Amino acid sequence: MNLIVRLLINALIIMGLAWALPGIGVESYWTALVVAIILGLLNIFVKPILIILTIPVTILTLGLFLFVINALIIMLAGYMIDGFSVDGFWWALLFSILMTVLNSVLEGSRRDKDTI
Template structure:
């Protein structure tokens, strides 16, 4: 149940972020739900591999390279989800930052109660 709530909150955050950024387009709420699901899967499967492969760059930049990894994940999701379009790397980077902030605010409002 907690996963479904997180998925809905992430979809709402993606819709709001796409509304705020002109370089990102999401066609419908169903697309946003699919995007949230794809991002969850990519964050579980692909992101740890990218973090391990880029560990020297991450250490050298004091962790700022993780923002680049997030942007790459967003661009990969843009290739996988039809109806979701990102105009370039910088829009993907900005999308990941803004979506993280909005997602955190929405999760804080919704509460994080463990059953």
């Protein structure tokens, strides 16, 4: 049940960011739900491989290269899903940062309600 709620929240965040950012396009809420699922799968399977392959660069940049990896994952999702478009690396980077911040804020507020 927790996974379903997190996917729905991520889909809402994706829809909101697509509305707010002109470089990101999502056709419908169902497309945003598919994007949330695909991003989750890419973060599980592809992202660890990229992190291991880029450990020297990540250490050299004090971890800032992880933002680049997140943007690449979002661009990969844009290539994989027909109704989801990303206009370039910088839009993917901004989308990644904003999605992380919004997800953290919403997840933190949801945890506070669970503990009460």
